[in-house]
Amino acid sequence: AEQQALQQVRKQFPILDQQANNSPLVYLDNAATTQKPQRVIDSLNRYYTMTNSNVHRASHTLSAEATLQFEQARETLAQFINAGHSKEVIWTRGTTESINLIAHSWGSTLRPGDEIILSTLEHHANIVPWQLLAQRTGAVINVIPLQDNGDLDLAAYKRLLSTKTRLVAVTHVSNAIGTINPVKQIIALAHAAGALALIDGAQALPHFNVDVTDLDADFYVFSAHKLYAPTGIGVLYAKQALLESMPPWQAGGEMIAKVSFTETTFNDLPFKFEAGTPNISGAIGFATAIKWLQAQDRRLLEQHETHLFNLALDGCSQIKGWQRIGSPEKSVSLLSFTLAGQHQQDIGYILDQQGIAVRTGHHCAMPLMQALSLAGTTRASFAFYNTRDEVNRLVEALDRISHAQQVSIPTHQPQTDDD
Numbered sequence: 001a002e003q004q005a006l007q008q009v010r011k012q013f014p015i016l017d018q019q020a021n022n023s024p025l026v027y028l029d030n031a032a033t034t035q036k037p038q039r040v041i042d043s044l045n046r047y048y049t050m051t052n053s054n055v056h057r058a059s060h061t062l063s064a065e066a067t068l069q070f071e072q073a074r075e076t077l078a079q080f081i082n083a084g085h086s087k088e089v090i091w092t093r094g095t096t097e098s099i100n101l102i103a104h105s106w107g108s109t110l111r112p113g114d115e116i117i118l119s120t121l122e123h124h125a126n127i128v129p130w131q132l133l134a135q136r137t138g139a140v141i142n143v144i145p146l147q148d149n150g151d152l153d154l155a156a157y158k159r160l161l162s163t164k165t166r167l168v169a170v171t172h173v174s175n176a177i178g179t180i181n182p183v184k185q186i187i188a189l190a191h192a193a194g195a196l197a198l199i200d201g202a203q204a205l206p207h208f209n210v211d212v213t214d215l216d217a218d219f220y221v222f223s224a225h226k227l228y229a230p231t232g233i234g235v236l237y238a239k240q241a242l243l244e245s246m247p248p249w250q251a252g253g254e255m256i257a258k259v260s261f262t263e264t265t266f267n268d269l270p271f272k273f274e275a276g277t278p279n280i281s282g283a284i285g286f287a288t289a290i291k292w293l294q295a296q297d298r299r300l301l302e303q304h305e306t307h308l309f310n311l312a313l314d315g316c317s318q319i320k321g322w323q324r325i326g327s328p329e330k331s332v333s334l335l336s337f338t339l340a341g342q343h344q345q346d347i348g349y350i351l352d353q354q355g356i357a358v359r360t361g362h363h364c365a366m367p368l369m370q371a372l373s374l375a376g377t378t379r380a381s382f383a384f385y386n387t388r389d390e391v392n393r394l395v396e397a398l399d400r401i402s403h404a405q406q407v408s409i410p411t412h413q414p415q416t417d418d419d
C-alpha cells in the first residue's frame with residue numbers, strides 16, 4: 001500500500017516521465033531545484049487564465065481577487081513556518097534576495113568593529129552579501145570551523161561569540177554535504193551573547209517541518225523552487241519588532257504610504273519591504289505547493305527519502321574508491337561523494353549520458369571545499385518522488401565508472417555556479 005501511495009505521488013510530477021539521452025530520466029538534482037506537481041503548474045495556468053491583475057491598488061473585482069489570493073498565500077506561508085503573524089512574511093525572489101535585503105537594511109546599522117559570525121558550511125549566498133557589507137561598514141567576519149568529522153565546531157563557535165557579535169548567520173542544512181546543523185542551540189547561544197541569528201533554511205524545509213517560533217530565529221530565509229514551487233519567489237521571515245526597526249531597502253511603489261518631493265513615509269509591514277509589482281503568480285503557486293505538501297502523508301514521504309538515502313549509501317559503500325563527504329549522522333537525503341581516480345565532472349558527464357542528473361563541482365560552497373581540501377564532489381540529492389529503482393541505477397552506473405580504467409571526455413561541460 002505504501003508503494004502504491006508513493007507511486008501516486010510520483011505520478012503528479014509530469015516532468016519525471018521522460019527520456020534523457022535515450023534512457024528514462026533519473027532526476028537526482030533536487031537540492032538545486034525540485035520538480036513541481038501538476039497542481040502547482042495548474043495554479044499558475046489558472047491564475048493567468050482567470051485572475052491576472054495587479055494587487056493592492058485598483059478598485060475592480062479582478063484586482064480584489066488577485067489581492068485576496070496573494071495575501072492568502074502569505075497567510076499559508078506564515079502558518080507553514082509557524083510565524084507569529086503574516087506581516088512577518090516578506091516576499092522576495094528567494095533565499096539570495098532575502099539575505100541581501102537583510103544585509104542592506106538591517107546591515108546598514110553596523111559600525112566598524114561589529115562582528116558577524118558565519119560558518120564553514122555556508123552557500124555563497126550567505127557569505128558574499130556579508131563580505132560586501134563588511135567592506136561598506138568596517139564590520140568583521142568570523143567563521144565557525146569544522147570538527148574532524150565534518151560537523152560544525154560548537155566549542156569554537158562559543159569562543160567566537162562576544163559582546164561585539166551582532167549577527168550569527170548559519171545554514172540549517174548544508175546544500176553541499178547535507179549536514180543538519182543544531183540551529184536551535186546556535187540561536188540560543190547567539191541570543192545569550194546579545195546577537196541576532198539568521199538561519200538559511202533553503203535546504204531544510206524541503207525535508208522537514210520548521211517552526212520559526214520554536215527555534216526563536218530572528219531571520220529565517222528560504223526559496224520556493226526547492227519546495228516544489230515556482231522559481232523567482234521566496235520568503236524572508238523576521239520578527240515583527242525587528243522588521244519595524246529596519247529601514248526600507250528597495251524603493252518605489254507599494255512600499256510607500258505618502259510621497260511628495262520633499263518627504264516620503266513608508267507603508268506598514270509587510271509592504272514596506274515589497275517595492276514594485278510582486279511575483280503574484282509565484283506567491284500563489286508557492287502556497288499551492290505548500291497546501292499540496294500538507295495534504296500528503298509527510299511521515300511516509302520522509303521515511304521514503306531516508307530509505308532511498310540509506311539504499312544509496314549502502315550500495316555506494318561497496319564501490320571501490322567511493323568516499324562519502326559529510327556528516328556521519330544528521331544528514332538530509334543528499335549524498336556528496338568522490339570516486340578515487342575519477343574527476344567529478346567526468347562522473348557527472350557519464351551519468352548524464354545514462355539519463356542520470358546529478359550535480360558536480362563546488363556547489364556554491366568554495367570555502368567549504370577548501371576546508372575539506374577538495375576541488376569538488378558529486379552530489380546526488382533525493383526527493384520523495386525518487387524510486388528505489390532510480391537509486392539502483394545510480395549505484396550500478398557508479399560501480400561501472402569505478403571499474404573504468406581511464407575516462408577521457410573530450411570536452412568538459414561548462415561549470416556553472418547556479419546553486
Ligand code: PMP
Binds near residue numbers: 125223
Ligand atoms: N542557501 C542554500 C543553503 C542553498 O542551497 C541555496 C540554493 N542552492 C541558496 C542559499 C540560494 O538560493 P536561491 O538561489 O534560490 O536564492
